Amino acid sequence: MRKFNVLSVCGSGTVTSSMIAEKLKEAMEEQGIKITATEAKPTEALQLSEGGNYDFITHTSPLPKGNYPVPTIDAVGFLTGFGEDEFLEEVMRVIKEIESKS
């Protein structure tokens, strides 16, 4: 199964990031993709993503400005359901881009 590591960011690093991570895992499993997620706070996002262990970032809080080495995807629409399809399309686009590079 194709595997991707996701950094799921929210303000507390716990609540909405866990909600997004879990829902993304379920949605991607249907596509034959295994998602492993790590939850983090916005202040930790840049440094963690520079560590090189994550394929992309999903966030429900605005990310601090910076030069993120991986794609960042706004996940609030996934939380509220308004913008759910757009979010999943963006995730699939990012995944295809990563796969085409590897």
Add this chain to the structure above:
Amino acid sequence: MLDLDLVVLHMEAETSNEIIQNLGALMLSKGYVKDSYIEAVLERERNLPTGLPIGDFCVAIPHTDSGHVNQSNIAITTLKKPSVFHSMVNPEEKLNVEVVFLLAVKDPNLQIQLLKNLMSVFQNKELLIKVRDASSKEEISELLSCLAQ
């Protein structure tokens, strides 16, 4: 069943801070959260607000780090009149919030089902409108029975 002591119908409050303080005091009185919880939620809301636009309807989900929580729970209030919370998406944007869910989460990994259920509540606008217009705590508890742990 939700803890009915944590449900407030048609709260009269001037500000989002007042709503958080009122609901937080209920959490505190039942021992679900630590003394530091309310201030931590207020502080977080200032920097990382939690208003969520759901179509033409807005809710807010104030919360904070699990370190301020003793036991997970949710306090819910409908408002006498909409209150301004800032948007989670764009903190500069003001939203007129009609229902507030104050979250106390101890261990997000254990409470994934609860959080997932909460997400599905946000995605059900008809349900949220029924919650907003509910005339008793029992009705809210019934409507949101999926949130009971």
